Amino acid sequence: MTGTHIGRFGKHVLAGASFLAMAQVGAAAAQDAGVPYDRAGPQAADSADADPLPVPAPPADVTLPEVETIISDEEFAESIPDLNAESDPALDMPLESIAEFERRLAEEQAGAQPEMGEDAPLGDPALADGDAVEEIGDAPVRDAELTAPLPPISAFEVEPVEFAEGEEDTEVTEVSYEIALNGIDEIDAETDVNIRDMFNDLSALRSDGRTANNVAQVSARLTEDSVLIERILASEGWFGASVETRIDRSDVADGQPLTAVIDVTPGQRYEFAEIVIDAEPTTPPDLIRENLPLAVGEPIVATRVQGAEANVAVALPHNGYPFAAVGQRDILLAAETGDGVYTLPVDTGPRAVFGGIETTGDLAFDAEHVAVLARFERGELYDSDMVDDLRQALVATGLFNTVSVEPQRTGEDAGTVEGGPAEYATVLVEQDAGPPRTIAGSAGYGTGQGARVEATWTHRNLFPPEGALIARAIAGTQEQGAGVTFRRSNAGRRDRTFEIVAEALRSDFDAFEALTGRLAARVNYDSTSIWQKPLTYAYGVQLLGTIEEDYDFDLGELRRRTFGIAGLTGQVGLDSTKSLLDPTSGFRVTALIEPEASVQDSFDTYVRARLAASAYYPATDSIVLAARVAAGTIQGIDRFDLAPSRRFYAGGGGSVRGFGFQELGPKVEVPNPNFDPEDPDETADPFRFRPLGGLSFNELAVEARYRFGNFGVVGFVDAGQVYLDSVPDFSGLRYGVGLGGRFYTNFGPLRLDVAMPIDKQPGESSVAVYVSIGQAF
Incomplete structure (x- = not known):
């Protein structure tokens, strides 16, 4: 302009x-x-x-x-x-506007030629109407061809397009090439960096099997890889590397593929000459430097720098600085010396301790119950791990669509804490409550237990906070029943559960048949996948009314008997392992004691006790040796006076593998109710062996677990027996041996074990298969 x-x-x-x-x-x-x-x-x-x-x-x-x-x-x-004005008055008149002039001109022309014909203004009849503004649609069409109808498509003669001979079948000739990366072998030989492997993993030239559609494509890939090798070298400290590329055609005439050549001159590798931390003083003073694992004299490697900065970003909130922020690094390089001065700015923010807990949003429960889940107290030094733990515990309740836990500044002085000044930080929990009702189902099959289907309906927060009502139904070949449970999770303490159960079950196992009604109350404090505890406990009370079929040796037959049982339960556990489902080191010990009173023909009191222990030893990085021992005793009652469902049994996937469920111990041969003597095609045995249970038992097991990647192989030997006496004497042990496979997932291993009994007895299976989640013990 x-x-x-x-x-x-x-x-x-x-x-x-x-x-x-x-x-x-x-x-x-x-x-x-x-x-x-x-x-x-x-x-x-x-x-x-x-x-x-x-x-x-x-x-x-x-x-x-x-x-x-x-x-x-x-x-x-x-x-x-x-x-002058006298001779021509028009000289003093004002000039008319252009619009007025055009209007007057149109009127004069219309008056001069009133009919639209060939004498119309400019030869166009459309202008004869005197309208200064014309539209194309107002003009008549003089060309008759424009108003004629279009000919039908069939009247057109269209000739097909003729292609040059062979044009349709032209094949694209691929160009093969080799890759030559020169100048980095010395780097790979003298350092712990393998530039060639990193290049091979990302190279564009190595795609498509080292073939391209044409040489231009090879050249484009060569250019892309030249940038790649520069970035790889810079990420490992060679910031001044020189890279040249070319396509070598010298061997093409001999039938050899062309060669894409990358010539690299790495130059010098830069090292840290100085490490500067730009931050306010911390408590302790070396908190940032101790958590920044970079040293003067080491090469400037991108992954090392990023990892070190991430470590600082994690360490500060873990040690009382919840509002810390790591800034943008600056590295000043000196080409003459190959040195780099590294500067890291850090905004530490105020040092803080835990203050109160506040909660907002669509609440599933209030801040008071959130405090029950927290593993920190007011006045403790802020630790981001505890905040993450609280977030996980809230998620584990299953009551939220989303939930977040974040610190908030208060500016409230907390005085001196662990050697330094601090202020209180509020923990803000934002809740978005989800639907509390769920319907679940499960189905399975087990040898000795038959098919089993279970369905449950749960309202997890019917009685806030976390007061759940659970209804369940069981249908199976050997077990049927229904029950209702009230469960208060995190009852006054995190991971402590209080529950009341009322249920009715019908059981038809090889060992016993029973129709049982049960009413029980229990408090337990258990480990979870979030927080595995070294000490756990449980205690409770239960009332049982059961009608059971038992073998009467005096009569030599099975007969039904009715028992009324009242009892207490107490259990304590010690655990030094690091995983609930896949322990690799440490030990576990669990002790259970149940004093009970039984009313049948007489009133009897007795005590059931059980002790189990397991240990785990990592022989190598991939081999774990595991062992388990368990024993139980019932004191104060004869076997016949004890309800069959309260006796000890052994055998099965969680007991002695190689045997069926509850198969070990004393047995009696009884008629098989499924045998039809009148059926000529009957194949079932006329008799079957019925386990009688005992007053004591013992179990032993050893395993060698070998893991490779996400898979594993286990070899094991199990042993055990059930005794009529109240004290196990370790005589007559039965053995089972087998192999197992493991598939390791992020929640635990999936287990498949195949075992066989040693010295198989009549009525026992030759092979037993067990499938479950987690190790056998």
Whole structure:
């Protein structure tokens, strides 16, 4: 725009100069003729008020040429008519507008040619209507072809396009090539960095099997890989590397593929010469430096720098600085020396301790119950691990769509804590409660236990906070029943559960048949996947009414008996392992004691006790040796006076593998109710062996677990027996051996064990298969 404006201004200047020259020439001519010349025109000279135009004399050294007079001024003045308002009044009238002019012109033309024909204005009939604004649609169509109907498609003669011979079947010739990466072998040999492997993992040249559609594609990949190798070298400290590329065609004539060559000159590797931390003082003073694992003299490696900074970002909130922020690093490189000065700015924010707990949003429960789940107390130094733990515990309740836990500054002084000043930080929990009701189901099959289907309906927060009502139903070949449970999770303490159970079950196992009603209350404090505890406990009370079928040796037959049982339960456990489902080191010990009273034909009191222990030893990084021992005793009652469901049994996947469920121990041969003597095609045995249970038992097991990646193999030997006496004597042990497979997932191993009994007895299976989640023990 500026250039345009300047150009227009120049034209006006030139026009003015020409006008001035003409005026000067005219004035000179008038002066020579004796006629007064005025800038206002010849008529102005007649006025008394007119100012004569001063005309300077020509220079003395200039002689003006003689100009012959063509017509005198008098003759010229006489020939020009006198123009004034009297002679022509239109001279004083204002000019009409352009729009008015165009309208008048249209009216005159319409009046002159009222009919639209060939004499219309400009030869166009559309202008004869006098309308100054015309539309194309107003004009008639004179070409008859434009109004004629279109011919049908079938009337068109379309000839197919003819391609050049072989054009349709042209094949794309692929270009094969080799890759030569020169100049990095010395780096790989002298350092712990393998540049070639990193390049091979990301190289564009190595894609598509080292073939390309054309040489241009090879060249493009070569350019891309030259940038790649520069970035790889820079990430490992070679910031000044020089990379050149070329395509070598020297061997193409011999039938060999061309070669994409990358020549690398790494140059010097830069090292840390100084490490500077730009931050306010911390408590303790070396908190940031101790958690920044970089050292002067080591190469400047990108992954090391990023990992070190991430470690600082984690360590500060873990040690009382919840609002810390790691800034953008600065590394100043000196090409002359190969040194780098590393500066890390850190905004530590205030040092903080835990203050109160607040909660907002759609609440599943209030802040008081949130405090029950927290593993920190007010005034303790802030630890981000405890905040993460609280978040996980809230998620584990299953009551939220989303939940977040974040620290909030309060500015409230907390005094001196662990050697340094601090302020309180509020823990803000934002809740979005989810649907509390769920329906779940499970199905399975087990040898000795048959098919089993279980369905549950749960309202997890019917009685806030975390007061759940659970209804369940069981349908199976050997077990049927229904029950209802009230469960208060995190009852006054995290991971402590209080529950009341009422249920009715019908059981039909090889060992016993029973129709049982049960009412029980229990408090337990257990480990979870979030918080595995070294000490756990449980205690409770239960009432049982059961009708059970038992073998009466005096009568030599099975008969039904009714028992009323009341009892207490107490259990304690010690655990030094690090995993509930896949322990690899440490030990576990669990002790259970149940004093009970039974009413059948008489009133009897007795005590059931059980002790189990297991240990785990990592022989190598991939091999774990595991062992388990368990024993139990019932004191104060004879076996026949004890309800069959309260006796001890052994055998099965969680007991002695190689045997069926509850198969070990004393047995009695009884008629098989499924045998039909009148069926000629009957294949079932006429008799079957019924386990009687005992007053004591023992179990032993050893395993060698070998893991490779996400898979594992286990070899094991199990042993055990059930005894009629109340004290196990470790005689008559039965053994089972087998192999197992493991598939390790993020929640635990999936287990498949196949075992066989040693010295198989009548009625026992040759092979037993067990499938479950977690190790056998």
